[in-house]
Amino acid sequence: MKLSVITHTRNSAQDLRRLLECIRWVDEVIIVDMHSADGTRELAERSGARVFDIDPTPRVDGIRNQFLNEASHPWILVLDSDEYLSHDAEPLVRSLMTECSGRYDAVAIPRFNRIGNYVMRGSGWYPDHQIRLFVKGTVRWADAIHRPPSIITGDERLLRLQPPNCLHIHHDNYENLAEFIRRQVEYALSDTYNKDPSLFRPEDCSAKAYAEFAFRHDRENDGDISTALATLMAWDKIVRCIVHWDSLSPKPSLEKFFTLPITTSIPDEQLRGQLAARDRRIAELEDALRKMRSSRLLRLATWFDRTFPATSRSVARLARRPRS
Amino acid sequence: MKAFSLHAIIVSRGLAALLRECLGSLDRAMEPIRGRGWTTGVTVVDNASTPPLRGQLDDAPAHDILRFDTHHSFAAACNAAAQAHPADLYLFLNNDVLLHKLALHHMAKVFEADRRTAVCGTRMVFPDDTIQHAGVVFGPGEKGPYHDHRKEASLLVPRITRDCQAVTGACMLVEGDIFRRLNGFDEAFPFGLEDVDFCLRVRQAGHRIVCCQETDSLHFESMTPGRVELDIPSRRLFMERWKNRYTVDG
Numbered sequence: 001m002k003l004s005v006i007t008h009t010r011n012s013a014q015d016l017r018r019l020l021e022c023i024r025w026v027d028e029v030i031i032v033d034m035h036s037a038d039g040t041r042e043l044a045e046r047s048g049a050r051v052f053d054i055d056p057t058p059r060v061d062g063i064r065n066q067f068l069n070e071a072s073h074p075w076i077l078v079l080d081s082d083e084y085l086s087h088d089a090e091p092l093v094r095s096l097m098t099e100c101s102g103r104y105d106a107v108a109i110p111r112f113n114r115i116g117n118y119v120m121r122g123s124g125w126y127p128d129h130q131i132r133l134f135v136k137g138t139v140r141w142a143d144a145i146h147r148p149p150s151i152i153t154g155d156e157r158l159l160r161l162q163p164p165n166c167l168h169i170h171h172d173n174y175e176n177l178a179e180f181i182r183r184q185v186e187y188a189l190s191d192t193y194n195k196d197p198s199l200f201r202p203e204d205c206s207a208k209a210y211a212e213f214a215f216r217h218d219r220e221n222d223g224d225i226s227t228a229l230a231t232l233m234a235w236d237k238i239v240r241c242i243v244h245w246d247s248l249s250p251k252p253s254l255e256k257f258f259t260l261p262i263t264t265s266i267p268d269e270q271l272r273g274q275l276a277a278r279d280r281r282i283a284e285l286e287d288a289l290r291k292m293r294s295s296r297l298l299r300l301a302t303w304f305d306r307t308f309p310a311t312s313r314s315v316a317r318l319a320r321r322p323r324s
Numbered sequence: 325m326k327a328f329s330l331h332a333i334i335v336s337r338g339l340a341a342l343l344r345e346c347l348g349s350l351d352r353a354m355e356p357i358r359g360r361g362w363t364t365g366v367t368v369v370d371n372a373s374t375p376p377l378r379g380q381l382d383d384a385p386a387h388d389i390l391r392f393d394t395h396h397s398f399a400a401a402c403n404a405a406a407q408a409h410p411a412d413l414y415l416f417l418n419n420d421v422l423l424h425k426l427a428l429h430h431m432a433k434v435f436e437a438d439r440r441t442a443v444c445g446t447r448m449v450f451p452d453d454t455i456q457h458a459g460v461v462f463g464p465g466e467k468g469p470y471h472d473h474r475k476e477a478s479l480l481v482p483r484i485t486r487d488c489q490a491v492t493g494a495c496m497l498v499e500g501d502i503f504r505r506l507n508g509f510d511e512a513f514p515f516g517l518e519d520v521d522f523c524l525r526v527r528q529a530g531h532r533i534v535c536c537q538e539t540d541s542l543h544f545e546s547m548t549p550g551r552v553e554l555d556i557p558s559r560r561l562f563m564e565r566w567k568n569r570y571t572v573d574g
């Protein structure tokens with residue numbers, strides 16, 4: 001079974017050299033370059049890769065789909081230029097393609113993420129499964145940053161590798177936290193947001209921020225770096241909310257922005273569902289209360305309480321006394 | 325006199341703190357041979373450590389890292405690193421060995437003095453100054469190979485550099501061409517005795533094996549968890565292959 005590797009680049013010469021070195025064994029390399037000015041394109045051509053030129057785009061995810069069809073082989077491995085594979089990747093990938101044959105269409109590969117000199121041990125940054133190895137035509141990306149692609153043939157066709165002692169992607173993410181912050185802001189500013197103001201819910205944003213912090217905060221594995229990253233990623237939810245709100249017209253109210261969330265550590269879809277269920281329940285209770293207030297019996301009881309307060313208290317005491 | 329290229333290969337699964345000390349002692353031990361014009365390089369084979377060693381050794385002396393995502397035998401890891409780095413001589417070194425600063429100097433002199441030498445080891449001691457390794461000898465019957473003078477006070481063991489049938493792979497300087505010609509260590513061994521197997525094949529091919537005794541390097545021995553369990557099948561394989569085919573040292 002043959003394999004094509006697809007990588008998107010923009011001024012990535014330094015990282016690309018390492019990547020090309022570790023995938024010399026693959027059957028085809030496709031480089032989609034966004035007008036690099038640092039020799040990336042020349043480096044890719046010299047290595048024998050097929051090179052495509054496209055205009056720079058802030059989001060690679062959305063354009064990944066259009067180049068998947070360029071792959072000449074039935075299996076595709078998507079890698080970013082700042083990622084690389086281990087020395088034993090070839091036998092591991094080849095045996096995965098054989099193992100998957102007929103049973104699975106895609107493989108979620110765990111990824112080691114490095115920030116500065118530190119490789120993350122947990123905090124939602126490890127194992128950080130990535131759907132990158134798949135049969136051509138079975139996986140599709142959405143036009144949004146850092147969202148997992150969907151398996152067209154169904155999630156049951158996805159094989160999820162269990163670390164340790166299995167194939168990994170190695171990712172040198174950020175030189176330091178300052179670079180992390182700069183890129184998070186860039187992603188937030190260039191991401192796509194729903195344009196319908198009626199669907200914007202500021203209280204969801206604060207809930208998502210709390211959920212993100214709860215999900216990422218893992219001092220046992222990563223100590224202070226976990227606290228720093230969890231705080232920054234929770235903050236990223238707030239930043240995105242404001243960027244989203246700023247893009248809307250007309251602008252909905254931010255009044256409920258700091259409403260305390262009802263829950264944490266739950267995925268977006270589930271959170272949205274729970275918030276809708278909570279709203280339905282509140283509406284039901286308000287409706288029931290309205291009906292109660294308007295009932296004759298309640299009006300009579302309220303008149304009795306106000307007119308004969310002492311008798312009312314005695315009746316209440318008798319009602320609470322256990323029956324002999 | 326020929327200036328050799330030497331490439332050191334250290335296989336490690338985790339144990340980054342120990343590995344940093346190992347790399348520091350190796351760098352100090354390489355200084356005298358660099359002074360004689362030898363070129364040196366170091367590869368750390370990261371044998372499926374979680375998290376990876378990359379990033380944890382940044383303040384250690386210069387080296388490169390060859391990463392495996394799945395656990396490999398010592399033999400397979402060493403062979404892969406040697407194949408990736410052609411050199412005149414290879415130094416296979418365990419991550420729990422702290423080399424004496426003159427250990428490589430004496431080992432290098434053996435190679436320079438007699439080109440028939442294919443493998444050279446060095447004396448190593450436990451932290452209590454008793455012998456961990458001063459050459460491998462062979463006993464009769466099921467006893468097979470064992471470390472000569474093990475647990476004897478180093479002070480009491482003569483410091484005469486001598487030929488032996490085998491030396492430990494925990495610190496082994498090997499002639500590159502012979503290593504390649506013999507296809508390196510036999511990867512059928514899970515862990516342990518691939519070094520003695522290799523030495524016996526080297527002797528069969530007509531080359532010398534020497535163990536230097538001038539200095540005491542430190543070897544903590546078997547620091548990697550799970551390593552001891554792999555010794556048993558390795559020993560079984562070794563005895564099937566070599567029993568009654570080596571000289572009994574007595």
